[in-house]
Amino acid sequence: MRNFDIVVIGAGHAGAEAALAAARKGHSTLLLCMSFGTVAYMACNPAIGGTAKGHLVREIDALGGQMGINADRALLQIKMLNSAKGPAVFSLRGQEDKKLYSELMLDTLRRTDNLTVEEGEAVAVTAEDGVVRGVRLASGEEISARAVIVCSGVYLRGKLITGEYTKSSGPSGFPPATQLTGSLAALGLPVRRFKTGTPARIYRDSIDFDKMEIQRGENTDRFSFMSEVSTFEEEPCWLTYTNSETHRIIRENISRSPLYNGSIHGVGPRYCPSIEDKVMRFADKERHQIFVEPEGLHSEEMYIQGMSSSLPHDVQEKMYRTVAGLERCRFAKYAYAIEYDCIDPLALLPTLETKAVRGLYLAGQINGSSGYEEAAAQGLMAGLNASLALEGREPLVLARDEAYIGVLIDDLVTKGTEEPYRMMTARAEHRIKLRQDNADMRLTAKGYAAGLAGEERMARTEKKRAEIERILAAATLAVPREAAARIMRRGGEADLSKGLAVGDLARRSYVTADDIAGVLPFVCSREALDAAVVEMRYAGYLRKQEAAIAEQRRLEEKTLPPDIDYNSVTALRIEARQKLNKIRPLNLGQASRISGVSPADIAVLIVMLGRKTEGDGRNNPA
Amino acid sequence: MNTIAAVSTPAGAGGIGIVRVSGEDALGIADAVFVCCSAGDESTRDALASSPLCMHFGEFVAEDFRDRGYAVYFPAKKAYTGEDTVEFYLHGGVRIMRGALDECLRRGARLAERGEFTRRAFLAGRMSLADAEGVADMINAESAAGLRAAYRLMDGSVARAINTVQAKLLDIMAGLEAVLDYPEETEDEVLPPLAENVTAVLDDVNALLATARQGRMAKYGITAVLAGEPNAGKSSLFNALLGDNRAIVTPVAGTTRDTVEGSVECDGVRINLVDTAGLRSSADAVESEGIARALRAAEHADVVVLVLDTTSDSAREYDFGEVPVFRVRNKCDLTSYACPRMFGCYAVSAKEGVGVDELRRGIAALYREGKTQGGEVITSERHLSALYRAKSALESAVADINNTADCVLVNLREAYDALGEITGSTASEAVVESVFSKFCVGK
Structure with a gap:
């Protein structure tokens, strides 16, 4: 029997990061995929990053993951979103060459020591006495493993739906995995059914781009802290709109939509509405934006963002052809909805290990999330934590005030989700602190300590940190009178009679990083300067958030023993007892975020904890 | 950890009441609400910080009243909650306690939740099992339901x-x-x-x-302070306002303020009457002090009933700030003076009981007048x-x-x-x- 430390099932964005993390930490790892074509395949839009997702990519990178590095190498264009709306919400988005990205990831995986990448379908996870033993393949082969990470994406009993037509399938025509669900259910994991969708791919040569607005990138920045900005061959995107004719066709054919006639049962995401959803729900909107994005450099296929649909093919053809520039379009792939099995993430620990089976981890869409970046982030954390557990080390659980990854996983395992979960900056309550510019400052030391981030990355981070600290220490220095007067005149402000400190100057919204560079008595790197100026500008808000964080931290530090029977704590309300028994939070902070657990319930737990500690003390003969 | 405040003594009238403020901004709040008499140029913050665990005499200055009392600073290491704590020892009584608490809240403290001081004590590792059980009992009684x-x-x-x-x-x-x-x-x-x-x-x-002011009236009653010159008949009006009604609660005498208090229900609203006895001194030398006291009592009243003697023609004006004033011409049985029928102007005879009921109802009506349109x-x-x-x-x-x-x-x-x-x-x-x-x- 073949024997591995860790087996990863599925080689999508979650599986690839999980396998890389495990193998890079020195564990013998097997990565199984249905076919090599599915490796890090972007089944939906040809883009990585975007609001909040760009933060996730930076964080994955800071911890020592691969997504950012490969995304930088497969760019078609890159842009900083929200650049006028404050550094906390700056978000990088890159258009990507799908095929190249997939090939780069496969290449990275194949060149990683300790890692075996293989085509093969896992049909069962085997376990004994609540501990994972390995996996069984469709071929009948049994493989033994000390940890198994399931990253099955939308492949589990995948069902493709367009109009009246349904077909058992994975995304983009890849085969589905039909048997693994049964095995997971038998291990006690609660199975659910979610739904998502994708728009059509249209042949490039059938599009009239003259009727659309061109959208170019900015090429100013990169995802990875290890990448340098350089030139590459850009591909533009195109903007066009739906119109009243498009909407009329949709309304007339709405009864043929499986979402409206009831043949789709899965729960779809609100943030990823089909065009029929948008038209029906926002009837007063005269038009909806359509972005036409290249699937790759000189690729024949164009992705029609904003036109996801599960209407029948003939209706799709009619409605697409009402859009300016798409009048004579030919379909390479029709839009479809897809239903798939996933697991209620409340069945997981914050390490992404299942509560039911020790050594079994889940990551990505199987946990009810959506998005390449969300998946990759979970894959990385599952791979890291499975490895740390094998090493007998403490797990790495990122807090909500440390990373978007922390928010993502905490939301999933504490609050659960009733639809595919997408990361949004609105979900991060400590947004001012969790910026994409400081992901390295927040996380690289942790990734390094966990044995994933390398020496070079760590050295770069520490150098930048030292520079930032030097600049921040200079915040109290007085700005030379003439320099201050010149900058302030430009901002329309009167010259102050008193001297102005560097930090005071930085707080003014019209003052740029270049201005600050000009008044510092030393030279520093651009990235350190940018980061330090943000810190100075947001000092007041950061202090405010730090105070809130410190308060929450005190609760996070009070761990709840795993063996409490909440039903016996009669002072708790019944709803709280049930929720606590189901979720079994690890500490008071996590308990406080469970819906249905009130502050009074937390007070009861605090007192109970106090008693328990005291009791333990008595049982210990001194 | 944000700063919390609460009244730490039982509700109701007592000689002394304590307001406790705990958290990192306790000294900052003390600095904003309390003036130490001995401090001189030193700020309250510095005075308290330089001699912790000492009683500092001074004045609690709220938005709408002042009270003399003591402040004590407990540095985090010595405090029950394990955080910087300041306690104010003021004159007891619902209105002063509530007023002092409101002022602390206005200055940035958050109202402590039930058991929160103890909870913080626990989080700071300062609570024994016995304490914890006490809190458990309290929460059992208070929580959830x-x-x-x-x-x-x-x-x-x-x-x-x-x-x-x-x-x-x-x-x-x-x-x-x-x-x-x-x-x-x-x-x-x-x-x-x-x-x-x-x-x-x-x-x-x-x-x-x-x-909120109306809310306090609903909960604790309307405080009406009787003020006026000597011999205007305040005390007899005080007795008339209380005595006409059988629902007298408890007239309490002899507080440090030398005021006399009593309560009466009218139209479903409780009226707390305060007679400013200090004004009865007639010698010029102490008159200013007497007026000062009356004014101080009036500062945290909901209404001042300024009692004027119809038979004398003193036209002295007092400044009661924003507190509404009812001008009451007493002894109307002795003259033919007709009070103009306008808001807050009454002609009464405490002795004969004429017009007392109207005045009482006028005071009670203040509660309804202050409500917002929606009635919330x-x-x-x-x-x-x-x-x-x-x-x-x-x-x-x-x-x-x-x-x-x-x-x-x-x-x-x-x-x-x-x-x-x-x-x-x-x-x-x-x-x-x-x-x-x-x-x-x-x-």
């Missing part, structure tokens, strides 16, 4: 009013958030003017806060504390409204979550929900 009952009993109109404010705020936030999370898809969205809308929410919160009145200190925090966050938002949206939202979220402590709705959940219901975003 109690809180839910309180919520149910909460005046429906208050709940509606706060929900309305929160809904307005949510609209603003959802608009900003939608644009942050979907920059490209919301380019053609026209958002309503931000500064104007946030200011409107702030106005709503201020209007609700203004009803803030009566709970917990609500008051939440509203103060919402107000302060909204003021910060307005002050920094031209900053980028990520910053403005920090303040708006804080305000929303403060109100959420009343309504139970938190920003993170509500905002995401609202973004998708109001905006057509997503691919």
Whole structure:
């Protein structure tokens, strides 16, 4: 029997990061995929990053993951979103060459020591006495493993739906995995059914781009802290709109939509509405934006963002052809909805290990999330934590005030989700602190300590940190009178009679990083300067958030023993007892975020904890 | 850890009452509300910090009253809660205690939740098993059922009013958030003017806060201070106001203030009458002190009943600040003087009992007059504390409204979550929900 430390099932964005993390930490790892074509395949839009997702990519990178590095190498264009709306919400988005990205990831995986990448379908996870033993393949082969990470994406009993037509399938025509669900259910994991969708791919040569607005990138920045900005061959995107004719066709054919006639049962995401959803729900909107994005450099296929649909093919053809520039379009792939099995993430620990089976981890869409970046982030954390557990080390659980990854996983395992979960900056309550510019400052030391981030990355981070600290220490220095007067005149402000400190100057919204560079008595790197100026500008808000964080931290530090029977704590309300028994939070902070657990319930737990500690003390003969 | 405050002595009249403030800003709040007599040029903060665990005599200065008393500073290491703590020892009695607490809340403290001092003590590792059991009993009695009952009993109109404010705020936030999370898809969205809308929410919160005075009246009664020159007949009017009615509670005499107090019910409202006995001294030398005392008592009254002797023609005017004044011409049985029929002007004869009932009803009517249009009145200190925090966050938002949206939202979220402590709705959940219901975003 073949024997591995860790087996990863599925080689999508979650599986690839999980396998890389495990193998890079020195564990013998097997990565199984249905076919090599599915490796890090972007089944939906040809883009990585975007609001909040760009933060996730930076964080994955800071911890020592691969997504950012490969995304930088497969760019078609890159842009900083929200650049006028404050550094906390700056978000990088890159258009990507799908095929190249997939090939780069496969290449990275194949060149990683300790890692075996293989085509093969896992049909069962085997376990004994609540501990994972390995996996069984469709071929009948049994493989033994000390940890198994399931990253099955939308492949589990995948069902493709367009109009009246349904077909058992994975995304983009890849085969589905039909048997693994049964095995997971038998291990006690609660199975659910979610739904998502994708728009059509249209042949490039059938599009009239003259009727659309061109959208170019900015090429100013990169995802990875290890990448340098350089030139590459850009591909533009195109903007066009739906119109009243498009909407009329949709309304007339709405009864043929499986979402409206009831043949789709899965729960779809609100943030990823089909065009029929948008038209029906926002009837007063005269038009909806359509972005036409290249699937790759000189690729024949164009992705029609904003036109996801599960209407029948003939209706799709009619409605697409009402859009300016798409009048004579030919379909390479029709839009479809897809239903798939996933697991209620409340069945997981914050390490992404299942509560039911020790050594079994889940990551990505199987946990009810959506998005390449969300998946990759979970894959990385599952791979890291499975490895740390094998090493007998403490797990790495990122807090909500440390990373978007922390928010993502905490939301999933504490609050659960009733639809595919997408990361949004609105979900991060400590947004001012969790910026994409400081992901390295927040996380690289942790990734390094966990044995994933390398020496070079760590050295770069520490150098930048030292520079930032030097600049921040200079915040109290007085700005030379003439320099201050010149900058302030430009901002329309009167010259102050008193001297102005560097930090005071930085707080003014019209003052740029270049201005600050000009008044510092030393030279520093651009990235350190940018980061330090943000810190100075947001000092007041950061202090405010730090105070809130410190308060929450005190609760996070009070761990709840795993063996409490909440039903016996009669002072708790019944709803709280049930929720606590189901979720079994690890500490008071996590308990406080469970819906249905009130502050009074937390007070009861605090007192109970106090008693328990005291009791333990008595049982210990001194 | 934010700073919390509460009255630490039992409710009701007592000689001394204690207000306790705990948290990192305890000294800052003390600095804002208390003036140490011995401090000289030194700030209260420095005076307290330089001699901790000492009683500092001085004056508690609230927005609408002052009281003499003591302040004591317990540094974190020596405090029950394990955090910086300041305790104020003031004159007991519901009104002073509530007033002092309100002032601490206004200065940035949050009202302590039930058992919170003890909870903090536990979190700081300062609580023994026995203490913990005490808290457990208290929470058992108070928690869950109690809180839910309180919520149910909460005046429906208050709940509606706060929900309305929160809904307005949510609209603003959802608009900003939608644009942050979907920059490209919301380019053609026209958002309503931000500064104007946030200011409107702030106005709503201020209007609700203004009803708190009415709320105190509902809960603790209306305090009416009888003031006036010697021999105007204050005491006989005091007795007449109390004595005509059988529902006398307890006339309490001999507090340090040399005032006489008594309570009476009228039209369902309790009236706490305070007779300023100090004014009865007639010698010029002490008159100024007597007036000062009367004025001080009047400062934290809901109404001053200025008693004038119809038969004498003193025209002396007093300044009672913003407290409404009822001008009452006593001894009307001795003259033919006819009082002009206008607000707050009464002609009575305490001796004959003429006009006393009208005056009493006039005082009771103050409660209804102060209500807002919707009739909602803030009566709970917990609500008051939440509203103060919402107000302060909204003021910060307005002050920094031209900053980028990520910053403005920090303040708006804080305000929303403060109100959420009343309504139970938190920003993170509500905002995401609202973004998708109001905006057509997503691919």
